[in-house]
Amino acid sequence: MMFSTSAMQNQKDFMMNIRYYLIAACMVTNGLFFSVAQAGQPTNITYSGKNTTFTGDKYRYYSVRCSDGKVRHVTSWSARKKRKWCVGKGKDNSCSNSQLTSAKRACR
Numbered sequence: 001m002m003f004s005t006s007a008m009q010n011q012k013d014f015m016m017n018i019r020y021y022l023i024a025a026c027m028v029t030n031g032l033f034f035s036v037a038q039a040g041q042p043t044n045i046t047y048s049g050k051n052t053t054f055t056g057d058k059y060r061y062y063s064v065r066c067s068d069g070k071v072r073h074v075t076s077w078s079a080r081k082k083r084k085w086c087v088g089k090g091k092d093n094s095c096s097n098s099q100l101t102s103a104k105r106a107c108r
Contacts, residue, residue, distance in 0.1 A: 041104065045074070048073070073106070085102035
């Protein structure tokens with residue numbers, strides 16, 4: 001079977017275009033993956049102060065410096081048996097038993 005030169009050239013051009021589109025799609029996908037995978041990580045946790053809620057609950061809050069350059073806060077609530085760490089200053093949501101886990105959540 002013989003192809004004309006122009007038909008072969010068109011087929012080559014088509015394959016090159018497909019290749020470029022696939023490479024571009026892979027680059028975009030990798031860029032999106034790494035931007036999500038490399039969310040801010042805590043680099044420093046520093047004690048900031050203590051306070052009391054209007055109901056009398058005492059808490060301490062800490063500043064978390066993240067790798068993206070932003071500063072966020074985590075709150076330490078003292079319970080009788082376990083201390084819980086929550087994201088935000090004076091907030092009681094998104095909590096865990098680990099300071100580091102809460103700091104990672106704050107940096108997301």
